[in-house]
Amino acid sequence: MTYHSGQDPEESLPDWLKALRKRQSQEPTSPEGEDSSAPEPDEEEPDWLRDIRQRYGFPESGPETDSHQKPENALSDTQPIIPSRAVETRPNHEREVFSQGPMAEEPIEDTPEQPSQEWINEEPAAEVPQPESPRREFPDWLEELGEVEGTAIKEDELAPHIPAFTEGTEPELIPGVLPSWLEAIRPGGAFPQEDTRSEEMLPSAEKIGGPLAGLSGVLPAEPDAIQSFKPPVYSARLEVTDSQSQHAAAFKKMLEEEGKPKGDQGHQVALPIRLINTLIGTAIFVAVLVPLLSQSQLAPRPEPDLLPENAAVFNRIDVLPSEAPVLIGLDLQPALYGETKAAITAVINHLLERQARLVFISTQPTGPGIVERLLQEELANQPAGAEGNYTNLGYLSGGMAALRSFFSDPRSATVSMSALGLNPWTSPAFDSIDSVSDFALVLVVSSNADDARIWIEQGASEFPNGLIAITSAQAAPLLRPYLQGVPQTLQGIVSGVQGAVLYERLRSQEVGGGRDLWDAYSFGLGAILLLILLGGLSGRLTHMRLERTATKITYTEPETKPAGDQLGN
Amino acid sequence: MISLEINPELLAQIGLVIAAVLTLITLSYAFRDNPIFRGVLYLFVGVAAGYTAAIAVQDVVLPQLAYPILDQLAGTPTKDVLDLAVRVGLTTLLLTKLSARATRLGSPVTALLVGVGAALAIGGAIQGTLIPQVGAAAGFFDVGTFDLALQGGYYGEGIQIIFEGIILLLATTSTLAYFHFGAQSRGKQEPQRNIFIDALARLGTVFIAIALATLFTGVLQATLGALIERVSFLRDVVNSLFGLQ
Numbered sequence A: 001m002t003y004h005s006g007q008d009p010e011e012s013l014p015d016w017l018k019a020l021r022k023r024q025s026q027e028p029t030s031p032e033g034e035d036s037s038a039p040e041p042d043e044e045e046p047d048w049l050r051d052i053r054q055r056y057g058f059p060e061s062g063p064e065t066d067s068h069q070k071p072e073n074a075l076s077d078t079q080p081i082i083p084s085r086a087v088e089t090r091p092n093h094e095r096e097v098f099s100q101g102p103m104a105e106e107p108i109e110d111t112p113e114q115p116s117q118e119w120i121n122e123e124p125a126a127e128v129p130q131p132e133s134p135r136r137e138f139p140d141w142l143e144e145l146g147e148v149e150g151t152a153i154k155e156d157e158l159a160p161h162i163p164a165f166t167e168g169t170e171p172e173l174i175p176g177v178l179p180s181w182l183e184a185i186r187p188g189g190a191f192p193q194e195d196t197r198s199e200e201m202l203p204s205a206e207k208i209g210g211p212l213a214g215l216s217g218v219l220p221a222e223p224d225a226i227q228s229f230k231p232p233v234y235s236a237r238l239e240v241t242d243s244q245s246q247h248a249a250a251f252k253k254m255l256e257e258e259g260k261p262k263g264d265q266g267h268q269v270a271l272p273i274r275l276i277n278t279l280i281g282t283a284i285f286v287a288v289l290v291p292l293l294s295q296s297q298l299a300p301r302p303e304p305d306l307l308p309e310n311a312a313v314f315n316r317i318d319v320l321p322s323e324a325p326v327l328i329g330l331d332l333q334p335a336l337y338g339e340t341k342a343a344i345t346a347v348i349n350h351l352l353e354r355q356a357r358l359v360f361i362s363t364q365p366t367g368p369g370i371v372e373r374l375l376q377e378e379l380a381n382q383p384a385g386a387e388g389n390y391t392n393l394g395y396l397s398g399g400m401a402a403l404r405s406f407f408s409d410p411r412s413a414t415v416s417m418s419a420l421g422l423n424p425w426t427s428p429a430f431d432s433i434d435s436v437s438d439f440a441l442v443l444v445v446s447s448n449a450d451d452a453r454i455w456i457e458q459g460a461s462e463f464p465n466g467l468i469a470i471t472s473a474q475a476a477p478l479l480r481p482y483l484q485g486v487p488q489t490l491q492g493i494v495s496g497v498q499g500a501v502l503y504e505r506l507r508s509q510e511v512g513g514g515r516d517l518w519d520a521y522s523f524g525l526g527a528i529l530l531l532i533l534l535g536g537l538s539g540r541l542t543h544m545r546l547e548r549t550a551t552k553i554t555y556t557e558p559e560t561k562p563a564g565d566q567l568g569n
Numbered sequence B: 001m002i003s004l005e006i007n008p009e010l011l012a013q014i015g016l017v018i019a020a021v022l023t024l025i026t027l028s029y030a031f032r033d034n035p036i037f038r039g040v041l042y043l044f045v046g047v048a049a050g051y052t053a054a055i056a057v058q059d060v061v062l063p064q065l066a067y068p069i070l071d072q073l074a075g076t077p078t079k080d081v082l083d084l085a086v087r088v089g090l091t092t093l094l095l096t097k098l099s100a101r102a103t104r105l106g107s108p109v110t111a112l113l114v115g116v117g118a119a120l121a122i123g124g125a126i127q128g129t130l131i132p133q134v135g136a137a138a139g140f141f142d143v144g145t146f147d148l149a150l151q152g153g154y155y156g157e158g159i160q161i162i163f164e165g166i167i168l169l170l171a172t173t174s175t176l177a178y179f180h181f182g183a184q185s186r187g188k189q190e191p192q193r194n195i196f197i198d199a200l201a202r203l204g205t206v207f208i209a210i211a212l213a214t215l216f217t218g219v220l221q222a223t224l225g226a227l228i229e230r231v232s233f234l235r236d237v238v239n240s241l242f243g244l245q
Helices: A015-026 A047-056 A092-098 A114-121 A140-157 A180-185 A203-207 A242-259 A271-294 A308-318 A334-353 A367-378 A383-387 A399-408 A449-462 A476-483 A496-506 A513-568 B008-030 B035-074 B081-098 B103-139 B143-151 B155-178 B195-242
Strands: A325-331 A357-362 A391-395 A441-446 A467-471 A492-495
Touching: A271 A513, A271 B008, A271 B195, A308 A334, A308 A492, A308 A496, A325 A367, A325 A449, A334 A357, A334 A367, A334 A441, A334 A467, A334 A492, A334 A496, A334 A513, A334 B195, A357 A367, A367 A391, A391 B035, A399 A449, A399 B103, A441 A449, A449 A467, A449 A476, A449 B103, A467 A476, A476 A492, A476 B103, A476 B195, A492 A496, A496 A513, A496 B195, A513 B195, B008 B035, B008 B195, B035 B081, B081 B103, B143 B155, B155 B195
Parallel strands: A325 A357, A325 A441, A357 A391, A441 A467, A467 A492
Antiparallel strands: none
16 A cells, blocks of 8 residues: 555555544543453452451552553554653653753653653652651751752763753754754764665655554564555666767668658759760760661771680580580570670570570579570571570579579479470480580570579589670679689680670671671760760869869968958958 | 451561650650659569569469469379478468568578578589689799799790789789778777788779779670660661661
8 A cells, every 4th residue: 555745644544444443433431441341349359358458558459450551452553653752651750850950841752762661651659658768967058969969860860861952942853854053063074965764764654554554653564575665667768878879860860861762863963964964875875876877887896816705605616516405594684685685696696506405494584585585586597496496494493592403403403394284304305414414515694793603603513514604794894703713613705795796706707786786886885985084084174173273262361361351440 | 256366567566666665765864864764664663573473473383382282182193292291381381471470480481591592602602703713813823834934935924924923912912901800909099900901901992993993894885785785776666667778
């Protein structure tokens, strides 16, 4: 049970305790606490004993008649203990003694020691007959002096109970709180600033619950474990340093910016920049469009020695026997199909001329469609393309793991062709194919280096005749180190328009897809180089001009300032 | 019943025109961003996603999971029961990733996929990339080739071998030093790299810049090749439509 400090403790008591107190208050209290049910002395004492008492003047006393020995009322502990002053319970003779001093009526409730309570409850000593002691005769002045000393002796004996202040003249002392005069003379720092008293000793200890609710200065009657205090509220606020706060704010800002949609950059570009962009785009278009429209063949084709990796591919294909099975992995993105188309066409034309048996597979969903388009449109003039004399295994789902499985056991791999109920391995052309190493040559067609790298890393050891790559121009720089690896994991590369043109030249072709694009490619590349040079030169000039302006300002600043000051004055 | 027969050549012409228009709209981005370009961009993204989903359903889900289950229910099993149970079980567990409450059930399958992929990638990288590249770098310091060049009187080739070896050594060590971020703290000063490592790292920036420029050149060549192919396509469409050649 809990209640606040401003709440009446009586209101927070349980109902049963309130009823108990009410019942006790309604019960008739006999004077001096006598129990009405106690037997009358006249009824129990014999006549001879009563006579003796009356004869010698003994009071009718019994164990029950003493006030401090009378039986306790069973409900008395339910009433709140009213703080009473010990001086009120003292016998009259002690009051007289205390009243002799100036501080006689000071309460001593702050020192409730057990011995003092015992003598408080004792019978008045005046009623006990004391044997008379022989008394000497003294002069009057000496007797007066002796009375004063006797009084002083009595005061010394009762020193622990002598109050320090007279009641009513000084404010009532609060337990644990220093008086103002003592606070003033206290040396600085000599006492702890914090109150080290236990909780139940504090003035606010009235908050304890249970039957003693509302009472101050008492120990809790219940163990702490069963007290139903309101749990303390701890602050959930983190204690962070300024640096941590700054880092947290920066991190939060980054996360918020990540979630925000990017604005339309096109509207934020300044007009001169837009004009420059338009001019650059127009220049490149013109450089590309003019050779294409004129179908000129002015640009010389590159020498075969320039790209030896192309020659390596040509040499490997050129020595293939007829009907040699060739595996082609077509992991090509449709976006770069147009750029790679010339190189693919040149190489596959060469393979078909060698009457190789082509087997296509792709680890990308768009691969089978590109294969069909390539063979049906670009290579339609070839008998194999026209007659469909090739095998398209289709899409191999599963990425790297599926490719590894295919290299280990190609017949058990599930490709889209076998998934559709067809079994390509029943064809007589595949009788000699039990593993990937049975293919005479393996080619990978890729638009980015990562796809080709997977083929190299997972299957390099499986291809005894090596691996050849036909790639986009952007993948060639990253794949070139594999050409020089020890052991060599890539035997040759044909990449981009440049590779296509060179391969056509190796095959002594004067007309081809690469050759048609070569002039436009050369002029476009030249225009781009020129624009880069012009842009770099312009940027450098602008930077130099800004530097020169800044230098002028730096040198002229000391001279202009006084002039400005004079004008201002 | 009316049968609608369309000339295939006409269909091809219509397809060419649509492709040419879409190409022109796409190329217009080179000059300025515009809403029509964005519409075509969304069209490409949607078509690519739809095509991929159709391929996945047609070539993977139906033949490898749905049809075997139906065959099993029809009493004409085409797959082993254990094989089918594993497929169905793993697929079901993976589908639980769609639910926030049952997502833990799909974690073992995801762990299997990631673990197998990581093992294959690491093994392949070591065997197919790291070892061959280390061997290639060490090959430039083959003393036997240098001795043969000197004994044969090919002093120019000998000097070339030494030069290539020095360049390769500097490029390799300086590039590796650039990615060495270890630093030592001296008292209350900020942690600083070793002076020798710092000098090598500065040299490494030169080689890294050359490598990045090479990659940029490759991207530029690929982009230019794609542009030329598209412009060539437009030229062919115009010639085809107007009978020019």
